[in-house]
Amino acid sequence: MTKPTPFKVGEAYDSFADLLDQLWGANLHHGFWSGDPDESFDDATTRLTDKLTALLAAKPGDRLLDIGCGNGEPAIRLATAHGISGVGISIAPGQIDRANERAAAAGLADRLSFQVADAMDMPFPDESFDLVWALESLHHMPDRWHVVREAARVLRPGGRLALGDFFLRSVDGRPADASSCELVSMGALKLVELDEYQDQLRAAGLEPDGVEDVSDGTRPSWGKAAERFEAAREAAEHHIGPEQFQTTLRRFRQFSDEPSVGYVLLTARKPA
Ligand SMILES: C[S@@+](CC[C@H](N)C(=O)[O-])C[C@H]1O[C@@H](n2cnc3c(N)ncnc32)[C@H](O)[C@@H]1O
Numbered sequence: 001m002t003k004p005t006p007f008k009v010g011e012a013y014d015s016f017a018d019l020l021d022q023l024w025g026a027n028l029h030h031g032f033w034s035g036d037p038d039e040s041f042d043d044a045t046t047r048l049t050d051k052l053t054a055l056l057a058a059k060p061g062d063r064l065l066d067i068g069c070g071n072g073e074p075a076i077r078l079a080t081a082h083g084i085s086g087v088g089i090s091i092a093p094g095q096i097d098r099a100n101e102r103a104a105a106a107g108l109a110d111r112l113s114f115q116v117a118d119a120m121d122m123p124f125p126d127e128s129f130d131l132v133w134a135l136e137s138l139h140h141m142p143d144r145w146h147v148v149r150e151a152a153r154v155l156r157p158g159g160r161l162a163l164g165d166f167f168l169r170s171v172d173g174r175p176a177d178a179s180s181c182e183l184v185s186m187g188a189l190k191l192v193e194l195d196e197y198q199d200q201l202r203a204a205g206l207e208p209d210g211v212e213d214v215s216d217g218t219r220p221s222w223g224k225a226a227e228r229f230e231a232a233r234e235a236a237e238h239h240i241g242p243e244q245f246q247t248t249l250r251r252f253r254q255f256s257d258e259p260s261v262g263y264v265l266l267t268a269r270k271p272a
Helices: 006-015 017-023 041-056 073-082 093-105 144-154 194-203 220-231 233-257
Strands: 063-067 085-090 112-116 129-135 155-168 207-213 261-269
Touching (some): 006 017, 017 093, 017 220, 041 129, 041 155, 041 220, 041 261, 063 073, 063 144, 073 093, 073 112, 129 144, 144 155, 144 194, 155 194, 194 207, 220 233
Parallel strands (some): 063 129, 085 112, 129 155
Antiparallel strands (some): 207 261
16 A cells, blocks of 8 residues: 555545544644543644644744645634634645635634645745644655645745654664554555654755654544544444444554654744
């Protein structure tokens, strides 16, 4: 199995939108869990948005590009809290419709819009954004580093990039090896170690200036997603069939049990 094309990724997100609502909620990314047993999925996913937001250091009036914007929830939260404007892109047309509806309902339609676009081929001029952010979308891209170079191109000098992404993590001095996860061993999910990640940011002309390994806080998301998936078994099997249901559940558990699949928040700056 190789990586699916961007078109296939978008098609999958839209065809499973109802299921994703039940599994993940408005934010289509991992949670950062505080350890409180009563914490909701929404609380935890919102906390991860807020952690990346704190690293981004947005200022009122900044213009943001959100790469892989999902249902628009993270960009709407950012725009509401920090008085910024911007554009979100996703390869899934249904998400874009929802994101624009949500922005209008939040009274932000005059400064926040969402459009269908492939991040591999961004329809924006050079140096057109103060901030670029990609929260859990780069792992889908056929070439992560091409998208990072595109992000660097559209950032203005002095602008900032913030990323939330999976990475390959060494644990207790053992060499990082995530091959126990099918999606990794099949090549459908490509992970690199943090040093390589930061080298690639530098190669794109950016200066990495923040890195936070949040794996311990995000890891419970896999188990919680597996629980919610099992609870939604009937609807899930209706959408994807019993065989794919079992495969997906197995994969959630593999990720949950594999400490080499880490989650990192990274920031970088384009030199002024
Ligand atoms: C895991 S979701 C994260 C969504 C959102 N950032 C959030 O945190 O709620 C991944 C997102 O990346 C988008 N995506 C995947 N491949 C893409 C591509 N080639 N171009 C643009 N968006 C893409 C998907 O459509 C989806 O919106």
